Amino acid sequence: MRKALRPRTGAGTVVCKRFRLKLAHAILGSAIGTHVDLLIGSLPLRISSEDSSLLSAAAKRYRGFSDSQEKRFSIQVDRAEAGFSGQHEFVCDFEGARVVANATGAHFSGVRHEYALDSLLRMFLSWALLGQQGFLLHAATVVRNGKAYVFVGRSGAGKSTIASLSPRGTVLTDEISLLKRVDREWRAFGTPFWGEFRADGANTSAPVAGIFRLVQASDNLVVPLRPSELLRTMLPCVLFFSSQLGDNDRLLQILVAATEQVAGYNLQFQKNRSFWEVMPS
C-alpha cells in the first residue's frame, strides 16, 4: 500500500533536494564539466575541454582571474594531439603540445598537464594581445600609490626579490607582466603567471609609472633611459612566439609606442626596501 502524501513541508523538502541536485549539477558543469571563464588583461576567454582533470587544474590555477562576461574568445583544450589542418593566423608548438588560433577561436592540443596548458596560454596571449595594443613582458609589477612600477629582467635579475621587498604595494606578478594601452594610457595588468614569489596574481591594473631595468648593486640609483635604450632592454624580455612578419611588425610598432610613451629607467638596487627611496613618484 502506498504511503499517504506527506504534508506540504515534506513535499517542500523533496523539491528543495531536487533543486539542490540541479544546483550541484550546475556548479559541476560550469567548474569542471564544460568550461572555465577567465578575464586576463581585460581579454575575456573561455577555456573548454572534455578533460575534467585539465579543467579542474585550470579552474584552480586561474581562480583569481575567473569572470562571467557573456561574449568571449573560445579556447578548446584537448589532451590528444591534433593533426594540422586549415588556415590559421597563429600556430606554435611546445613540447608536443600545439596552439592554433585565428580571430574566432583557438585550439590547444596535446595538452597533457596544466603546465603545458599554462605555456600554451602564454603563447596564445602573446599573439592575441597584438590586436589590443598589448604585450607580455618578463617583469615584476608592483602597484604603489595607485601606479604600476614594472621591473624588467630575465631570470635571476631580481624580479622576485623586488616583489618580496614590496610588502606595502600590491604585487601584480613577479614573473610575467601584461602591458596594454587603454584609452591613451599604458596600464599594467596582473597575470596568473607567477615565479617564485606567490602562486597567483592580482587581477587588477594600474597606470604605468615607469619601466625599470634591474641591476643589482651596492647602492640605489635611478637613471633615465632613452626610448631606444628602453626598447633594447625590453625586447629580449618580451614573450613572443609568432614567426609571421606581420605579427612581428605589429609587435615592434606597439613596443616603440610604449617606449616613447612610458618612462624607462635603469635601476641599480640593493637587496632591501631602501630602493623605493630613489624611485620617481
Add this chain to the structure above:
Amino acid sequence: MNVAAGGIWQKNPSLAWREIDDETVIISPGESVMHELNDTGSFVWKNIDGQRKAEDLAALLVEQYEVTLETALADTLSLLEELYTRKLLLPAETSSGGAAL
C-alpha cells in the same frame, strides 16, 4: 662575398624594423634575432631602396655628416657587407632581371 661599390641592394622584405631615437631596430622573425643600427647606420639603412649603389649612399653620407667621400664609401661598404652577412640585405634585381652586385 665582398660587397662592391657598384652593387645595388635592397632590404630583406621579411624583416620588421622601426626607427627610434635616430637608431634602428630590426627583427628577423624567422630567427627571433634583434639587430641594431646606430644613427649613421640608420641613415644608410633608410636610404637603401633597391636603386642606390654604395657610392650613392656614401655621397648621401657626405652631405649629411662631416666625412670625406673616401671614408664614407669605406664605411658604407663595410656596413653593407655586415648587413648582407646578417641576411638583412638582398641583392637588388635589376630591370634586366639579374642581380646587380
